[in-house]
Amino acid sequence: MSLLHYFGQRRGRLALVIAIIVVNAGLLTLGGIGSATALTLIVKRQAGPFFAWVGVTIAADLSYAVLLYFQTVQKTKLTQEIDTLIRADVAQRLGAQDYAGFHHETTATYTSWLTNDISTINEYGIGDLLMIIQQIAEIIFSGTTLFFFHWSLLVTVLVFAAAMVIFPRVFKTWMDRTSLARTKANERLVNVLEDMLNGFDTLFMTNLTKVLAEKIVAASRDVNHHYIAFGRASGAMYASTNGLSFLSQLLLLAQAGWLILRRLTPVGAISGVQYFGGTIFAELSGIAFNWREFRSVGPIMDKLASAGTKPVPGPPADPWLARPTALQLTDVTYGYADRPEKVLRHVSLTIPVSRKLILTGDSGTGKSTLLGIISGQITQYTGDITLSGQNYRDLPQGVLHDQLAYVTQEPYIFNASFTWNITLGRSVPTAELTQVLQQVGLTPFVDGLAQGLDTILTHNGTDLSGGQKQRIALARALVSGRPILLLDEATSALDKDASLALEKSLLTMPALTIVMVTHHLRPEIAALADQVVALSDINQ
Numbered sequence: 220m221s222l223l224h225y226f227g228q229r230r231g232r233l234a235l236v237i238a239i240i241v242v243n244a245g246l247l248t249l250g251g252i253g254s255a256t257a258l259t260l261i262v263k264r265q266a267g268p269f270f271a272w273v274g275v276t277i278a279a280d281l282s283y284a285v286l287l288y289f290q291t292v293q294k295t296k297l298t299q300e301i302d303t304l305i306r307a308d309v310a311q312r313l314g315a316q317d318y319a320g321f322h323h324e325t326t327a328t329y330t331s332w333l334t335n336d337i338s339t340i341n342e343y344g345i346g347d348l349l350m351i352i353q354q355i356a357e358i359i360f361s362g363t364t365l366f367f368f369h370w371s372l373l374v375t376v377l378v379f380a381a382a383m384v385i386f387p388r389v390f391k392t393w394m395d396r397t398s399l400a401r402t403k404a405n406e407r408l409v410n411v412l413e414d415m416l417n418g419f420d421t422l423f424m425t426n427l428t429k430v431l432a433e434k435i436v437a438a439s440r441d442v443n444h445h446y447i448a449f450g451r452a453s454g455a456m457y458a459s460t461n462g463l464s465f466l467s468q469l470l471l472l473a474q475a476g477w478l479i480l481r482r483l484t485p486v487g488a489i490s491g492v493q494y495f496g497g498t499i500f501a502e503l504s505g506i507a508f509n510w511r512e513f514r515s516v517g518p519i520m521d522k523l524a525s526a527g528t529k530p531v532p533g534p535p536a537d538p539w540l541a542r543p544t545a546l547q548l549t550d551v552t553y554g555y556a557d558r559p560e561k562v563l564r565h566v567s568l569t570i571p572v573s574r575k576l577i578l579t580g581d582s583g584t585g586k587s588t589l590l591g592i593i594s595g596q597i598t599q600y601t602g603d604i605t606l607s608g609q610n611y612r613d614l615p616q617g618v619l620h621d622q623l624a625y626v627t628q629e630p631y632i633f634n635a636s637f638t639w640n641i642t643l644g645r646s647v648p649t650a651e652l653t654q655v656l657q658q659v660g661l662t663p664f665v666d667g668l669a670q671g672l673d674t675i676l677t678h679n680g681t682d683l684s685g686g687q688k689q690r691i692a693l694a695r696a697l698v699s700g701r702p703i704l705l706l707d708e709a710t711s712a713l714d715k716d717a718s719l720a721l722e723k724s725l726l727t728m729p730a731l732t733i734v735m736v737t738h739h740l741r742p743e744i745a746a747l748a749d750q751v752v753a754l755s756d757i758n759q
């Protein structure tokens with residue numbers, strides 16, 4: 220992932236912005252030439268030409284002002300387009316990862332990548348690169364003009380220019396290091412913000428809301444510290460390159476005076492040298508500074524690329540999977556990386572097609588872990604799992620996901636309409652949607668909403684009850700049309716009668732293969748299952 224790659228994708232607008240920038244640099248130069256020439260003419264007391272050049276200078280400066288407007292607008296459009304390209308790329312990479320890969324970083328970290336890092340790319344990547352182009356254009360125009368005043372002025376400029384290009388290299392490592400540390404601190408801040416703000420209710424009920432401010436202030440100080448470290452690096456470079464620039468301008472002024480005294484250049488050169496010399500050195504020190512900043516975006520782009528590889532379209536689903544015959548677990552063993560004890564030990568289980576299996580067991584014994592493995596989210600187990608005789612390890616994730624719907628205890632609700640939360644954007648016939656709503660018992664609730672199915676639900680369903688969220692998740696699973704349902708305490712938030720009714724309705728759907736995890740197995744539910752398995756009986 221390189222920023223230049225994204226510039227390439229928007230080369231048309233980039234060319235337009237560069238064209239405006241170059242014309243503007245030319246207009247600025249014309250303004251400078253106008254002032255210098257006017258000075259020469261007034262010393263010679265030539266009134267007509269003097270006012271003509273004043274007019275040229277005014278016209279150049281006014282045109283510059285007008286073009287500046289278009290430059291700003293086009294630059295903003297270019298920046299916004301590139302932002303979206305980068306976000307799309309990162310989002311695609313995140314979406315193409317496997318379950319463990321995605322959860323390697325927190326969502327807050329990803330948020331920081333897609334917000335803070337994009338801002339940094341805007342400022343230091345896009346903004347600085349365009350600024351560098353403008354600075355180069357101004358340097359070329361100013362250098363050419365100085366040459367016409369006297370060639371020796373250009374030689375002096377080139378000597379100092381070389382010094383200014385070499386000098387900032389001293390600061391490269393310092394700036395790279397502090398820039399990366401700064402983005403890491405931003406990630407930590409976003410993580411703390413998300414953690415504390417999401418935990419508000421808990422802190423509020425325990426009268427500990429002061430913790431909110433304490434943690435946020437601490438994380439903010441951490442960010443301050445790293446911004447200041449970067450500010451030191453960039454400030455040191457900025458100050459020293461500017462010092463060199465001032466020194467160069469003074470020498471150039473002295474040289475121009477000497478040339479005028481020896482009648483080798485017109486009097487106007489005194490203002491021209493100040494103007495163009497000042498422009499060249501200011502822009503050169505600016506380039507050195509902006510180039511360093513621009514380069515500091517490199518590690519950020521590398522970090523964004525670490526989100527994974529770009530997705531490649533998966534193979535089409537195998538026809539043999541159209542109707543899976545059975546799920547078969549053989550000798551499955553698994554333990555979490557940071558825990559010494561294995562949670563599952565040599566578990567073997569067969570779940571024939573369209574059968575209903577209920578898995579029971581005490582809390583913490585590994586039921587959810589087993590469903591995590593069957594769902595394909597956890598992959599680092601030993602042993603084998605097959606679906607229709609095909610080993611999970613040979614199945615592309617997409618193919619497996621086409622066969623399974625996994626409903627957890629705490630389903631996620633998107634900040635989108637009721638319909639979207641059930642269909643996830645797929646098109647589903649209204650009759651089917653209505654039937655599923657009926658099956659999961661959501662119809663009375665939806666009918667009571669002023670906007671019905673168009674009601675926008677809040678982020679993570681904070682305006683819904685736990686039971687309503689679970690009903691939505693079940694509707695989502697049924698609408699998906701997957702032949703295998705994995706239910707992890709999927710009705711735990713419902714009252715006894717509602718939970719019984721819903722479980723009964725699910726277990727009597729003839730086509731579905733169901734693996735249902737439950738703590739509270741009621742006899743009427745057990746009677747509907749083909750198999751009731753206690754995890755402790757199969758976990759050795």
Ligand SMILES: Nc1ncnc2c1ncn2[C@@H]1O[C@H](COP(=O)(O)OP(=O)(O)OP(=O)(O)O)[C@@H](O)[C@H]1O
Nearest residue numbers: 555557558562580581582583584585586587588589
């Ligand atoms: N991400 C994780 N990292 C480390 N350990 C974990 C993780 N998830 C679960 N565990 C541990 O694995 C064990 C089994 O957890 P699991 O959630 O599978 O149990 P469970 O039978 O579903 O429990 P419950 O009925 O309470 O939901 C527990 O000891 C738990 O602490």
